[in-house]
Amino acid sequence: MVVTGGVRARFAAAFFCAQFLVCAPSVAATAVDDDALATRGEYLARLGDCGACHTAEGGKYMAGGLAFKTPTGTIYSTNITPDAGTGIGGYSLEQFGRALRKGVAADGHNLYPAMPYPSFAKIADDDVKALYAYFMKRVAAVEQANKPNEMRFPFSIRWGMAVWNLVFLEDKPFVADPARDALWNRGAYIVQGLGHCGTCHTPRGLAMQEKAMSDDGKYYLAGSTLSPWRSIGLRNLASEADIVQLLATGANNYAMAFGPMTEVIHFSTQHFTDEDLQAVAHYLVSLAPAGAARPTVLAVDEKALYGSRGGLGYAQFCASCHRRDGQGAEKVFPALAGNPSLLSDDPTSVVHIALTGGASAETARSEHRFNMPAYATLGDDEIAEILSFTRNSWGNHASAVTAAQVKAMREELALAPPPAKTSLTPRFADLLAAPDAERLILGARLMTETKALLPKNVGDVLNCSSCHLNGGTVPKASPYFGLTGLFPGNNPRAGRVISIEDRLNGCFKRSENGAPLAADSEEMKAMVAFMATLKADKQPDGKIVGRGTAKIDRNLKPDPVRGEKLYKAECGVCHGDDGDGAKDSKGERLFPPLWGDASFNIGAGIARTYTAAGFVKANMPIAHVANFPQDQGGLSDQDAVDIAEYFTHQPRPDFPEKVGDWPKGGKPSDARY
Numbered sequence: 001m002v003v004t005g006g007v008r009a010r011f012a013a014a015f016f017c018a019q020f021l022v023c024a025p026s027v028a029a030t031a032v033d034d035d036a037l038a039t040r041g042e043y044l045a046r047l048g049d050c051g052a053c054h055t056a057e058g059g060k061y062m063a064g065g066l067a068f069k070t071p072t073g074t075i076y077s078t079n080i081t082p083d084a085g086t087g088i089g090g091y092s093l094e095q096f097g098r099a100l101r102k103g104v105a106a107d108g109h110n111l112y113p114a115m116p117y118p119s120f121a122k123i124a125d126d127d128v129k130a131l132y133a134y135f136m137k138r139v140a141a142v143e144q145a146n147k148p149n150e151m152r153f154p155f156s157i158r159w160g161m162a163v164w165n166l167v168f169l170e171d172k173p174f175v176a177d178p179a180r181d182a183l184w185n186r187g188a189y190i191v192q193g194l195g196h197c198g199t200c201h202t203p204r205g206l207a208m209q210e211k212a213m214s215d216d217g218k219y220y221l222a223g224s225t226l227s228p229w230r231s232i233g234l235r236n237l238a239s240e241a242d243i244v245q246l247l248a249t250g251a252n253n254y255a256m257a258f259g260p261m262t263e264v265i266h267f268s269t270q271h272f273t274d275e276d277l278q279a280v281a282h283y284l285v286s287l288a289p290a291g292a293a294r295p296t297v298l299a300v301d302e303k304a305l306y307g308s309r310g311g312l313g314y315a316q317f318c319a320s321c322h323r324r325d326g327q328g329a330e331k332v333f334p335a336l337a338g339n340p341s342l343l344s345d346d347p348t349s350v351v352h353i354a355l356t357g358g359a360s361a362e363t364a365r366s367e368h369r370f371n372m373p374a375y376a377t378l379g380d381d382e383i384a385e386i387l388s389f390t391r392n393s394w395g396n397h398a399s400a401v402t403a404a405q406v407k408a409m410r411e412e413l414a415l416a417p418p419p420a421k422t423s424l425t426p427r428f429a430d431l432l433a434a435p436d437a438e439r440l441i442l443g444a445r446l447m448t449e450t451k452a453l454l455p456k457n458v459g460d461v462l463n464c465s466s467c468h469l470n471g472g473t474v475p476k477a478s479p480y481f482g483l484t485g486l487f488p489g490n491n492p493r494a495g496r497v498i499s500i501e502d503r504l505n506g507c508f509k510r511s512e513n514g515a516p517l518a519a520d521s522e523e524m525k526a527m528v529a530f531m532a533t534l535k536a537d538k539q540p541d542g543k544i545v546g547r548g549t550a551k552i553d554r555n556l557k558p559d560p561v562r563g564e565k566l567y568k569a570e571c572g573v574c575h576g577d578d579g580d581g582a583k584d585s586k587g588e589r590l591f592p593p594l595w596g597d598a599s600f601n602i603g604a605g606i607a608r609t610y611t612a613a614g615f616v617k618a619n620m621p622i623a624h625v626a627n628f629p630q631d632q633g634g635l636s637d638q639d640a641v642d643i644a645e646y647f648t649h650q651p652r653p654d655f656p657e658k659v660g661d662w663p664k665g666g667k668p669s670d671a672r673y
Helices: 007-014 034-050 050-055 092-103 125-137 161-169 183-193 242-250 260-267 276-285 302-306 309-317 348-356 380-390 401-413 427-431 437-448 500-509 522-532 561-572 611-617 635-649 656-660
Strands: 067-070 071-074 223-224 229-231 489-491 496-498
Touching: 034 050, 034 125, 050 260, 125 380, 183 276, 223 656, 229 348, 242 260, 242 276, 302 309, 309 427, 309 437, 348 380, 348 401, 380 437, 427 437, 437 561, 496 500, 500 522, 561 635, 611 635
Parallel strands: none
Antiparallel strands: 067 071, 223 229, 489 496
């Protein structure tokens, strides 16, 4: 999802790539005065997604210049603005239609079929006229010469495309099926024609031709791999509502657009009318076999989750967003249970995303763009284990991913090999090899499922990992690195020397607003044993690498009014504008509440402004920027302080034992009492 260019990348990875409508002035352009026609043409250009490939990064609209790197060389999209000298201003309506539907430019040379003229051949005459009116009347003319292509021999010779057209081009317009209703026919016209969905979703033959151009064969929209992406098959979709939601917003209840599709949605489908979205969905669902339905989702298999390397890797790195049950968070993190992209026979895309991360589609109907971090720092074997686990959990059934497949994708994307493991990057999966593996894994679970496993000790709804991300294994997210080695130690707040068990019980009573855990209990022993495995990397000055959170200038003056505005803009989508934490359809919290009766009490360290600001600065907002899990870079120190001042001073439970805190003095200035 982080490949630059998105839609543009789909052509570059696919085949040949095109030199689009190269200007060859001939007959003067027909004057167009019909504003209504041009307006309709503008909408049709959205349906056809014309601007995505003909607009360079930072360039003028439709002026071309976007580079396409292909195995056969580099080509550049061309200027299709109505400039008479360098664009298509010299094209007549007839020449425009011939280029659009037959792949022949005004001067007679053939275009490459990455310009999807085999699909555009289905466009009706009236729509060609409307498109022509739009390009000639509404698109601003830009004088920008086309860049010469850098195609290698023999691909630089164009006459071969005339033969290709004779063999593969179905030069006929769309014909409505009288046995189908108007909605179906409209959807078929869009999908097969201007929408050119088959360009990516239909497999290709040896000559790079689409194996089918309509739904009269099994190959049409059956899915295709144009490495480094796999476009899923569209012949098994069962819900019109899910399709509409995905095309309009980039996500639905069980999937989220990724890679090139995010820009298809951004530039094209989000702009469809509701009627056209419904028509497309109606048509696609008709291609599914009778009785098609989403896969049945099963409960999490805890034995597999906590008894395998892939399951433990998922629990550590993925479950905080996609959840233990694989259900994700609606409109934020996609579900993995039943996810068609995850379950594709060819795992190309899921391997790509695991390595490079990505972002959701940017649309007018989605308030935020959510990011997934890149996990290229994990080993090829680790990524393969985690992906194999997800492809065979919660009722999913798909082939295992191999380390060789991950390595091949890493090399194709020119990514660096994974770094050697250090104590800064501990792995839950490595606990399986320890002599006391059962105890250590229990300790890890208690850190991430504290409320569920210790309900008598947790009075709110938080887990240890609410503040110590990924079970205390994330640098600058209050990790447990080397922590057990500091105890017994003096604690100014307690005014005495305390043990590690005392420190943990302080969290139970304050951050989790609950009751202490018996120091000799098996659960306490497991938590301490797990923490002890998280060793420390030290800097030359002896300080532990990654310890604590971000450093915040305490001279910054908090502005809670500004903090409220920032909170609602950056934090509310996950934690709720009312601070109660976002919930799923069952009423269960997806993200921790930051105030109210279900949140930490005023005795917690994170109830203090600058302590909270350090955590916010280093780790939030999760999924709004791409640098997760540390040094997000999305907020300034002042932003973090203002947000922290706002939410820490909202109503929350009292802590009666606060009267005994800092008996020898030294109470921080930002303490809540």
